Amino acid sequence: MAGLARSVAAAILLLSMTTFGYAANKVIIILDASGSMWAQIDGKPKLEIARESLRTVLQSVPADDEIGFMAYGHRTKGSCDDIELIVPPQAGSASAISAAADSMKFLGKTPLTAAVKQAAEALKYTEDKATVVLITDGLETCGGDPCALGKELKQSGVDFTADVVGFGLTADEGKQIACLAENTGGKYIQASDEKALQEALVETVAAPAPAPAPAPEPAPAPAPAPKAAEVDYNLIPQAFLKEGGEAPKSDVYFEIFKDDVKGTGGEHVDYGYNTVKFHLAAGNYIVVATSGAARAEQKVSLTADKATEQALNLNAAEISIHARPAPGADIDRAAQISIAYPGGTSDANYGEVKFVVPTGKTKVTVHLGAGEASETMQLAAGQVVDKDMIVGVGKAKANAFYTQGGEKAGTDVAWKVYKAAKKLDGSRDQVTYAYGPDSQFDLPPGDYVMGVDVQAVSAEQPFSVTVGQMTDVNVTLNAGVLAVDAPGADGFKIYEAKKNIQGERKQVTYAYGEKMQTTLAAGDYVLVTNFTTDKADKETPFTMKAGERNELAVQ
Structure with missing residues (x-):
């Protein structure tokens, strides 16, 4: 009310x-x-x-x-x-x-x-x-x-x-x-x-008006000319993909401008969406319809007593794209759909999209993880295309375990996926990366190597991907966790216990402060503790066992 x-x-x-x-x-x-x-x-x-x-x-x-x-x-x-x-x-x-x-x-x-x-x-x-x-x-x-x-x-x-x-x-x-x-x-x-x-x-x-002061009776006024009845709405715009064709199923945005020397850059009068109706003062206007990347405008003259239905020809096609990782699979909402149409590109589409494009050559590209599929279409006015785009990928889910079948590593887990085939220099091409446990990767079919870094431990696991299937990649670290508490310490360095032929040890990792915790591969090590005072550095040999926690207190 x-x-x-x-x-x-x-x-x-x-x-x-x-x-x-x-x-x-x-x-x-x-x-x-x-x-x-x-x-x-x-x-x-x-x-x-x-x-x-x-x-x-x-x-x-x-x-x-x-x-x-x-x-x-x-x-x-x-x-x-x-x-x-x-x-x-x-x-x-x-x-x-x-x-x-x-x-x-x-x-x-x-x-x-x-x-x-x-x-x-x-x-x-x-x-x-x-x-x-x-x-x-x-x-x-x-x-x-x-x-x-x-x-x-x-x-x-x-x-x-x-x-x-x-x-x-x-x-x-x-x-x-x-x-x-x-x-x-x-x-x-x-x-x-x-x-x-x-x-x-x-x-x-x-309510009666106050009685006027006495005055000579005026001559009767002429009867007013009858006024034409006004209609509720005098402009009803509609947009079509082509003249005499279908209306787009996508949203249509209508704008009304005064028809003056400035054209559509002149005064903006009103706007609305889809099945909107307008009541405008009598006069000349420009109606603009926009749907997706297509646009049309039309001049119209309006009176207050007549409803004008104005058709606008977008001269466009409408495409509906559904991105799927494999034939018969559900739509994947993580898939990005890029539409390159005459005059521009629309990239902010994920999973599926309905979009109106101008006539001509349109290229649709779908990216899902490391997979990609594209298709170029020559579209005519009024054409409606409904298409599944199959990227052709499988999924790999990666986890790292301290020992085979043991506890899962849950922090500081960094993944890199490489192509299995080595190049002439012995290196592999990196495909993608991620962080954390249960990381998932969309990959084209083929052979790969999963590399993982968990603090001071690195490991690799070869695996293969099949389109439409999930592959669990479980990497065994063969490692444990070291925790050190050294009051008054300035920092730590950890070396492999075994010396090389020059009598030097290989440094594995380091940290600053009085405490440290890190993941180490099973084996023998030496902890060197640096102190902030005049106190001499202290060496502490220790052994790491896979799947175990080793706590060292250094005085």
């Missing part, structure tokens, strides 16, 4: 200007333009209802009334400074206000206190009689104090009045803004449901 209430608020206030005694005064109408106005009531956007109400009621405003139009929240999301006097107070402003409301966006916050202050200043309220009419279905969201502002304006103004219409608000919420009207001698109108709004509208429209 709050949306409907807000959408007819303009009608109530404008019609009530006669009842409230606004005739021949300067009045600024302030319209709350928050983003909730895009919501629909019975399939019709609230903002459209508001626009139609303004357009209808403004026709009955006396020509000598000086009416202005202000809005807030209509240009920028989340801004408390988005306040604009769109139409200054002037006689005969009805058509300008209607046009402004028709082109307005509904986006932002509710700085109603600041808006009323700016409207009062625009009316020179300290010099002349002034009236502000505020239409809102929300409370102040920008830190203003409407009650205090009402007192300030009443005290400093010549004859200032603020009237407030609040819709869809609770009684407590209404009190928070009613004071703005009451403190200026104005009125607060509240309607909490559709019935109350309708009754308020009927009562305001039907």
Whole structure:
């Protein structure tokens, strides 16, 4: 109900200007333009209802009334400074206000206190009689104090009045803004449901105007010319892959621009998606339809009394791609789908994608791990392609164990996958890498070597991959864990115990501080502890056994 209430608020206030005694005064109408106005009531956007109400009621405003139009929240999301006097107070402003409301966006916050202050200043309220009419279905969201502002304006103004219409608000919420009207001698109108709004509208429209002062009876005015009935929507755009063809199943984004010398670079009027309908002021426009990478535009002339169905030819094809690792396998959401079409590339697609592309040559490439599949298609307008892309990979899951069948290594596990075949220099080409236990790799079929580093231990395991199958690669480290505690130590170096022919030992690893823990292959070692004081370095021989933990305390 709050949306409907807000959408007819303009009608109530404008019609009530006669009842409230606004005739021949300067009045600024302030319209709350928050983003909730895009919501629909019975399939019709609230903002459209508001626009139609303004357009209808403004026709009955006396020509000598000086009416202005202000809005807030209509240009920028989340801004408390988005306040604009769109139409200054002037006689005969009805058509300008209607046009402004028709082109307005509904986006932002509710700085109603600041808006009323700016409207009062625009009316020179300290010099002349002034009236502000505020239409809102929300409370102040920008830190203003409407009650205090009402007192300030009443005290400093010549004859200032603020009237407030609040819709869809609770009684407590209404009190928070009613004071703005009451403190200026104005009125607060509240309607909490559709019935109350309708009754308020009927009562305001039907309320008799104050009896005029006696005057000579004027000559009867000529009857107004009959006005053509307006339709609810006067533009219904549709997009097709080709003239007379199918509509795309992908989303279509429509934009409306004024048709002027600037073309689509001119004023942006409205937008919507898919089966959207528009109600626009009569005039000339450019309609732009975009779906995927395809785009079409069409000029159109609109009247208020006729619904125009506008077809736009995208001159495009639509492709649906499903990435699968193997024939008959499920779609893999990790597979990246790249679509290179005439004029650009779309890479942000994973698993499957439906996409509209311009006619011509399109190349689809799917990457899954180290696997790749691609296909080039020559596409014609209206063509629809639904295709499975088979990458042709199997999976390998890798784990490292301290001993065969023993405990799994869970930290500091680094994997590298190499092609099994060696090059002339004896090295192998690296295919991919990963970290951690249970690492999985998507690989083309073939023979590989899995290399693993767990701290100071390295090991390798050959394996083979078959398309569509999972291969468990379990690498045995034949290693244990060493933990050292040496109070006052500056660091450690670990060497193999056996010396080479020059009498030197091979360094295995090192660490800094008083404690260290590392993984070592089974064997004999020497721990050299360095101390921060004058205390001499200390050598500690020790033996590592596979699958065991060795704790050393060095004094």
